[in-house]
Amino acid sequence: xxxxxxxxxxxxxxxxxxxxxxxxxxxxxxxxxxxxxxxxxxxxxxxxxxxxxxxxxxxxxxxxxxxxxxxxxxxxxxxxxxxxxxxxxxxxxxxxxxxxxxxxxxxxxxxxxxxxxxxxxxxxxxxxxxxxxxxxxxxxxxxxxxxxxxxxxxxxxxxxxxxxxxxxxxxxxxxxxxxxxxxxxxxxxxxxxxxxxxxxxxxxxxxxxxxxxxxxxxxxxxxxxxxxxxxxxxxxxxxxxxxxxxxxxxxxxxxxxxxxxxxxxxxxxxxxxxxxxxxxxxxxxxxxxxxxxxxxxxxxxxxxxxxxxxxxxxxxxxxxxxxxxxxxxxxxxxxxxxxxxxxxxxxxxxxxxxxx
Amino acid sequence: xxxxxxxxxxxxxxxxxxxxxxxxxxxxxxxxxxxxxxxxxxxxxxxxxxxxxxxxxxxxxxxxxxxxxxxxxxxxxxxxxxxxxxxxxxxxxxxxxxxxxxxxxxxxxxxxxxxxxxxxxxxxxxxxxxxxxxxxxxxxxxxxxxxxxxxxxxxxxxxxxxxxxxxxxxxxxxxxxxxxxxxxxxxxxxxxxxxxxxxxxxxxxxxxxxxxxxxxxxxxxxxxxxxxxxxxxxxxxxxxxxxxxxxxxxxxxxxxxxxxxxxxxxxxxxxxxxxxxxxxxxxxxxxxxxxxxxxxxxxxxxxxxxxxxxxxxxxxxxxxxxxxxxxxxxxxxxxxxxxxxxxxxxxxxxxxxxxx
Numbered sequence: 150x151x152x153x154x155x156x157x158x159x160x161x162x163x164x165x166x167x168x169x170x171x172x173x174x175x176x177x178x179x180x181x182x183x184x185x186x187x188x189x190x191x192x193x194x195x196x197x198x199x200x201x202x203x204x205x206x207x208x209x210x211x212x213x214x215x216x217x218x219x220x221x222x223x224x225x226x227x228x229x230x231x232x233x234x235x236x237x238x239x240x241x242x243x244x245x246x247x248x249x250x251x252x253x254x255x256x257x258x259x260x261x262x263x264x265x266x267x268x269x270x271x272x273x274x275x276x277x278x279x280x281x282x283x284x285x286x287x288x289x290x291x292x293x294x295x296x297x298x299x300x301x302x303x304x305x306x307x308x309x310x311x312x313x314x315x316x317x318x319x320x321x322x323x324x325x326x327x328x329x330x331x332x333x334x335x336x337x338x339x340x341x342x343x344x345x346x347x348x349x350x351x352x353x354x355x356x357x358x359x360x361x362x363x364x365x366x367x368x369x370x371x372x373x374x375x376x377x378x379x380x381x382x383x384x385x386x387x388x389x390x391x392x393x394x395x396x397x398x399x400x401x402x403x404x405x406x407x408x409x410x411x412x413x414x415x416x417x418x419x420x421x422x423x424x425x426x427x428x429x430x431x432x433x434x435x436x437x438x439x440x441x442x443x444x445x446x447x448x449x450x451x452x453x454x455x456x457x458x459x460x461x462x463x464x465x466x467x468x469x470x471x472x473x474x475x476x477x478x479x480x481x482x483x484x485x486x487x488x489x490x491x492x493x494x495x496x497x498x499x500x501x502x503x504x505x
Numbered sequence: 506x507x508x509x510x511x512x513x514x515x516x517x518x519x520x521x522x523x524x525x526x527x528x529x530x531x532x533x534x535x536x537x538x539x540x541x542x543x544x545x546x547x548x549x550x551x552x553x554x555x556x557x558x559x560x561x562x563x564x565x566x567x568x569x570x571x572x573x574x575x576x577x578x579x580x581x582x583x584x585x586x587x588x589x590x591x592x593x594x595x596x597x598x599x600x601x602x603x604x605x606x607x608x609x610x611x612x613x614x615x616x617x618x619x620x621x622x623x624x625x626x627x628x629x630x631x632x633x634x635x636x637x638x639x640x641x642x643x644x645x646x647x648x649x650x651x652x653x654x655x656x657x658x659x660x661x662x663x664x665x666x667x668x669x670x671x672x673x674x675x676x677x678x679x680x681x682x683x684x685x686x687x688x689x690x691x692x693x694x695x696x697x698x699x700x701x702x703x704x705x706x707x708x709x710x711x712x713x714x715x716x717x718x719x720x721x722x723x724x725x726x727x728x729x730x731x732x733x734x735x736x737x738x739x740x741x742x743x744x745x746x747x748x749x750x751x752x753x754x755x756x757x758x759x760x761x762x763x764x765x766x767x768x769x770x771x772x773x774x775x776x777x778x779x780x781x782x783x784x785x786x787x788x789x790x791x792x793x794x795x796x797x798x799x800x801x802x803x804x805x806x807x808x809x810x811x812x813x814x815x816x817x818x819x820x821x822x823x824x825x826x827x828x829x830x831x832x833x834x835x836x837x838x839x840x841x842x843x844x845x846x847x848x849x850x851x852x853x854x855x856x857x858x859x860x861x
Binding site for chain 1 (some may be wrong): 760763857
């Protein structure tokens, strides 16, 4: 008998909390553009809901001419589309903020992507007849529980502006990477809102309501709001579109390398347009060069991979930076926009390595 | 059909590097005093070795009267002992050092414990006849590879002073938690050196050599040395005994809690004697109270669990600290002993929480 019997090496989710389950993707060790659901980050506000599958109906109600109840079969029969989408938790990279902010201490892995298949929310809304004067669409999940800051029980629900709800790529998804959506990621139906932070992509959809007002629920009026000040709520504004961003996957931060050639690699993504360039600095921002950005589709809902060939002959410490820019000329700032709840971190990505 | 179908929630190893495999234990989420091997941290210098099990012999040679070759059966027949031991990587908590140090960025989970069964190394050494003048015992593993700082191929091997090698609790282990040692943790034989940092507990033992000099290999003369200065090697000294230490497991750092009663809990351990007390502060070190320390065995090779009941009525931010003291009156310092390679971090453990 010869060893090793079981020396296969693989990465795992990184546990931030177990109840509710919040675990992040080991993003530095991901090589695919399609993340297996087992390594897809898990972000929950509450414990997992209990659903009755045999008796599942999706109601569309509220400010519509014809409230409807769709069966699972109905939804699967409508014309579908499949889109490659980045889902990024708005708290991604929260642990990089200085001063530190409270809440789940996500590193760089509260982000994943893959292929979601579903029916446009628009299809269901049009069949229900949106009444004139409709302003928002509220999507409610089956998950519920307590909050630390309020008494009572709350369901996870959020609204979209009517225009975003009617965007043809805002879908009610039922497949992820050619399989039914895994339970932990929203089975049987999950709203997928490309280009918005993933708090909008409500899991385990229970009900969809059209309203003629602006929705205020705690997951919209308290959480997922940028509060620029530590001690008051002045100048607060909601979290919506994903910021332009990038993450260096290799080398690792504080890694020790030898002299020679090294491939610096990573990903870049944005919530507006497409990534137009990624610049790399290996001298702490003194000089910048273009990374080689992989081919991307025109739609830009996914991330792009990029590489940069670095030849380093001199021993010493090096600070490596990545800075992405999108087609709307949004670019990663040198300093993050600090906000009290720690959303939307997108400062230039920085690592330090030692060459010996 | 009712959901959830698969909503069991469990923690995983935290990946620090895949090649070689370095993954840490999710220590905040460990409830047992006996860590399952799947969640036991993995720390490797090289890729996993390939061993021939059917042809395994353990040589004891060098400065002995009768060099010996022990078969696996020989070793399993000797009187054995089982000891509960903490293994702690000397780089545990490295990512807390400021200024940052290079190398694997271990958090608080490069530590595990469980029950190791084996034969005292002393038994094998005595059968081989240690010659007068023997100074150290070199234990070599089957793992080998390249280093970033030196040319050539190196095997992982380290020495123990003869007294430590002859200590009756320094064992050649072959079982972990009543099962054969899993391959990744050193099967078939692993040296277990209680009270020393785990670089001494050589995995996949290939050979044991008694020498009449002081051993110098790179894993002893370059690595696993405390270098107090950033730019020179002055006042360097070797890493050996585990420092007195503690880790808060709950609450989590930067967690948001509600007012009321909370159980602060964690573990404490030491490489000398036993833990004599654990003090907790919930006011940033202004005042301290005794935690309730669980029963521990007299030998003190394991960690002890401790708890502290905290009643908090006032909203605000709280800095919680844990400080362990051992029976040699060693206590955790307020500031860590910074050293260039980042070993032996044992400053008072600190977390911050927000009560709302």
